[in-house]
Amino acid sequence: MNTIIHRVGTIYLPVENPDLASNWYQEKLGAVENFRNEDKAILDFANQSFFLVKSKKGEKAAFQDEKGKEHFYLTFEVDGIEELKKLHSVLKEKVVTVGDIEDRGHPGNNFIFFDMDGNKFDVWSELSPSFKEILD
The missing domain is CATH 3.10.180.10 (2,3-Dihydroxybiphenyl 1,2-Dioxygenase, domain 1)
Structure with missing residues (x-):
């Protein structure tokens, strides 16, 4: 089947603390961090880009x-x-x-x-x- 959409480029995940979460994903899953600020961290792993977005506790x-x-x-x-x-x-x-x-x-x-x-x-x-x- 031909489609215009070829792949999922980015997945967004809620995290309480982007710094701690980015370190966790790097240590546990081998992610590579491309960017980080107080609101988010951007990681690459599993052939995807993951945005770890600072969210309210419990999200x-x-x-x-x-x-x-x-x-x-x-x-x-x-x-x-x-x-x-x-x-x-x-x-x-x-x-x-x-x-x-x-x-x-x-x-x-x-x-x-x-x-x-x-x-x-x-x-x-x-x-x-x-x-x-x-x-x-």
């Missing part, structure tokens, strides 16, 4: 599904189950709050993790086919 990127369960806004992809297990272990070693690796009934496995502000993320063991083509 986070999540929503409740129809059953009242908190849901994440985005899923990071890794290349295979071994990479998923490796990232899971690395995040646990870095004292990041992570969930168990689980089979959700679709190809691959997933786990969730939280940043220091309570933003909830998902990780999936399967690369999207279009991205895998780019890597090959």
Whole structure:
């Protein structure tokens, strides 16, 4: 399918303290900081630009599904189950709050993790086919 929109360029995340949050993302996830001021930090990782925007305490990127369960806004992809297990272990070693690796009934496995502000993320063991083509 041909489309005018080719990719998501920037993701905005609410954080209480851009300085501390930027350091957390750099240390825990290997992000690279491109800019920081008192209102935001701009990071690159996972082939995306992330803006960590200073927000009110308790704000986070999540929503409740129809059953009242908190849901994440985005899923990071890794290349295979071994990479998923490796990232899971690395995040646990870095004292990041992570969930168990689980089979959700679709190809691959997933786990969730939280940043220091309570933003909830998902990780999936399967690369999207279009991205895998780019890597090959």
